[in-house]
Amino acid sequence: MGKQVPIVDYLAIEDGPPHLVAWESVDSGALYFDRRNADANQGGTEFKRRKLATTGKVRSFTIVHRTVPGVPAPYVSALVDLDGGGSVKGNLQNIPPDPEHVKLGMPVHMTTFVAGTDDDGTEAIAFAFEPSEA
Amino acid sequence: MSKDTGDNVWILGTYMTKFGRHTDKDLIDLASESAMGALNDGGVTIHDMGVLAAGSLFNSQAGVGQQLQKQIGQTGIPVYNVANACATGATALRTVLLTIKAGEADMGLAVGVEQMGKGGLLGAGGKGDRGRKVYEPSGRYGSVMSVEGLLGTGLMPGVFAQAGMEYAYENGGVDFEQFAKVAEKNHAHSTLNPLAHYQKQFSLEEVMDAEMMSYPNTLLMCCPNTDGSAAVVLVSEEKLRTLSKEQQQRAIKVSASVLTSDPWTERAQVQPDVNTLTRNAATQAYEQSGVDPQDLDLVELHDCFATAELIHYDNLQLCAPGEAGKFIDERGPWRDGKIPVNVSGGLISKGHPIGATGLANVYEVSTHLRGEAGDRQIEGAKVGLTHVIGLGSACAVHVLEKAGV
Numbered sequence: 001m002g003k004q005v006p007i008v009d010y011l012a013i014e015d016g017p018p019h020l021v022a023w024e025s026v027d028s029g030a031l032y033f034d035r036r037n038a039d040a041n042q043g044g045t046e047f048k049r050r051k052l053a054t055t056g057k058v059r060s061f062t063i064v065h066r067t068v069p070g071v072p073a074p075y076v077s078a079l080v081d082l083d084g085g086g087s088v089k090g091n092l093q094n095i096p097p098d099p100e101h102v103k104l105g106m107p108v109h110m111t112t113f114v115a116g117t118d119d120d121g122t123e124a125i126a127f128a129f130e131p132s133e134a
Numbered sequence: 135m136s137k138d139t140g141d142n143v144w145i146l147g148t149y150m151t152k153f154g155r156h157t158d159k160d161l162i163d164l165a166s167e168s169a170m171g172a173l174n175d176g177g178v179t180i181h182d183m184g185v186l187a188a189g190s191l192f193n194s195q196a197g198v199g200q201q202l203q204k205q206i207g208q209t210g211i212p213v214y215n216v217a218n219a220c221a222t223g224a225t226a227l228r229t230v231l232l233t234i235k236a237g238e239a240d241m242g243l244a245v246g247v248e249q250m251g252k253g254g255l256l257g258a259g260g261k262g263d264r265g266r267k268v269y270e271p272s273g274r275y276g277s278v279m280s281v282e283g284l285l286g287t288g289l290m291p292g293v294f295a296q297a298g299m300e301y302a303y304e305n306g307g308v309d310f311e312q313f314a315k316v317a318e319k320n321h322a323h324s325t326l327n328p329l330a331h332y333q334k335q336f337s338l339e340e341v342m343d344a345e346m347m348s349y350p351n352t353l354l355m356c357c358p359n360t361d362g363s364a365a366v367v368l369v370s371e372e373k374l375r376t377l378s379k380e381q382q383q384r385a386i387k388v389s390a391s392v393l394t395s396d397p398w399t400e401r402a403q404v405q406p407d408v409n410t411l412t413r414n415a416a417t418q419a420y421e422q423s424g425v426d427p428q429d430l431d432l433v434e435l436h437d438c439f440a441t442a443e444l445i446h447y448d449n450l451q452l453c454a455p456g457e458a459g460k461f462i463d464e465r466g467p468w469r470d471g472k473i474p475v476n477v478s479g480g481l482i483s484k485g486h487p488i489g490a491t492g493l494a495n496v497y498e499v500s501t502h503l504r505g506e507a508g509d510r511q512i513e514g515a516k517v518g519l520t521h522v523i524g525l526g527s528a529c530a531v532h533v534l535e536k537a538g539v
């Protein structure tokens with residue numbers, strides 16, 4: 001197997017089972033996925049890394065039919081509230097992309113997939129969510 | 135009705151161009167038409183203006199204000215070129231209003247203009263694949279490729295679909311049909327507005343059966359890319375008193391002018407929160423104007439997508455909390471309903487030339503308050519509200535009133 005890199009730096013793929021990791025403001029507890037200058041909530045500049053849960057609930061979703069070239073459609077984009085804190089956006093996989101199957105509030109868990117391979121043979125690993133047994 | 139602070143700012147003139155595809159005109163043709171139209175409507179000239187603010191999001195570095203001056207009148211006044219997402223036009227209006235309030239000018243012109251062409255889907259951004267492909271983390275998320283479609287969607291129809299579905303989740307369900315009813319209404323309203331990009335009525339079934347863009351938004355529930363311009367002339371109360379009787383009688387009072395941005399909310403880190411800043415703007419606007427939402431005779435709100443309009447019924451307090459679905463079911467926002475919303479046809483039918491939108495809705499409400507809206511006139515309209523929101527985010531709310539100076 002060639003080298004693998006995460007599609008974004010808030011996806012940890014080498015520290016045990018894949019999971020998301022956030023910057024947590026030491027002062028306010030606010031969570032962020034992006035590189036920070038300061039906490040937009042209370043203004044503190046001290047952060048620590050926090051590992052987030054791989055399970056959660058679908059807070060909202062849309063089923064994307066028309067999209068940009070190169071993106072297979074239809075697919076489900078979902079906002080997921082992770083158990084124990086943190087909200088994230090990702091695709092919902094292993095479920096028919098229609099409103100009869102995708103339900104608000106449905107429990108989901110994180111999974112990973114290969115999003116692409118570069119010219120050096122390095123694979124980009126992305127995360128998605130799939131339905132959990134209720 | 136409203137508090138009299140003594141230093142009110144009034145709308146003296148308004149104008150909007152026909153919205154649509156103007157392939158035979160350039161940006162400055164459109165801006166010139168609306169600027170001269172608003173000046174003429176107010177019975178004044180560019181030489182009476184003490185300040186000019188020009189809003190154009192996609193041409194924010196082009197000096198649109200100065201280019202406009204070079205066509206319609208170079209008088210040496212301060213010019214502000216404004217860009218503030220979909221609140222660009224409204225921000226231009228506020229720039230002029232604040233200048234008048236600060237006493238630096240007694241009259242000013244706000245112009246908004248955009249040529250969207252066939253812009254396609256907005257919001258994709260991301261990284262292009264050029265040359266040899268080697269994954270290198272970049273940007274604040276350390277991404278190695280464009281994440282659109284891989285980590286959910288950031289395209290506008292999807293972002294606003296998710297906003298609508300989030301409302302559904304939090305309020306015990308709003309269904310596809312209720313969202314579609316919003317577009318059915320706005321398309322019906324547009325048939326009375328000759329300035330709208332599209333003036334075609336569609337049945338609820340046609341709206342629901344149209345091409346699905348991003349569930350629950352079908353093509354007929356999304357605003358089109360539109361070219362157009364709108365302009366407003368503002369005047370201080372003191373100056374207005376020196377103008378003619380007719381100018382005074384047609385002047386519309388700006389009873390509230392509010393601009394907000396996002397306060398910090400945790401979930402907005404991944405999905406824009408279009409609600410909190412709108413709620414904050416509405417609360418401030420009602421407080422500033424002393425107007426109760428139930429007293430509004432008409433509202434022009436930011437229906438970039440049908441899902442957006444529905445949640446703003448709640449955000450702007452047009453309905454009871456959580457009852458936006460019920461409000462549309464009961465035809466509350468139809469032109470013969472409890473609070474007519476988007477009688478112009480809204481962004482969905484009238485179109486959304488981004489820089490012009492926030493001034494076009496001021497044109498619409500003012501025209502009704504003056505009793506000059508022709509076939510689409512809301513009879514006896516005395517007070518109205520305009521609302522725009524641009525992602526990032528910026529929200530502007532204005533309360534306008536027919537009043538004696």
